[in-house]
Amino acid sequence: KVRQVVVELYDSEGNPVPLTLYGKAIRGQCGACGGKGVLGGLKPGESRNEVVDLSKEFDIKKPGKYSVQAQRLDEISKTLVKSSVVTINLVR
Numbered sequence: 001k002v003r004q005v006v007v008e009l010y011d012s013e014g015n016p017v018p019l020t021l022y023g024k025a026i027r028g029q030c031g032a033c034g035g036k037g038v039l040g041g042l043k044p045g046e047s048r049n050e051v052v053d054l055s056k057e058f059d060i061k062k063p064g065k066y067s068v069q070a071q072r073l074d075e076i077s078k079t080l081v082k083s084s085v086v087t088i089n090l091v092r
Contacts, residue, residue: 005050005072006027006070006072007054007057007068007069009060010068010069011064012064012065017059017060018058018059019057020056020057020058020059022056023057023058026057060090063091064090065088065090066088068086068088069083071083
């Protein structure tokens with residue numbers, strides 16, 4: 001199964017930041033690299049904490065402001081649930 005919570009990263013102009021090979025693999029978007037995705041679903045009342053290493057998942061090449069948002073599909077209501085947008089300033 002593919003990851004239930006998907007994290008998106010956008011540059012200061014609102015463009016999606018490209019995924020790394022690892023990022024594609026954990027999303028199940030890389031058949032050539034054997035990526036089948038990770039994580040299964042949650043049962044009602046269950047929770048999961050997950051750490052996302054943005055520099056491992058996304059091809060971040062330059063310092064600047066980036067926007068991060070997480071989203072997942074609520075299987076019951078079939079509604080896409082999105083987090084608040086968080087802006088980060090990457091310095092090197």
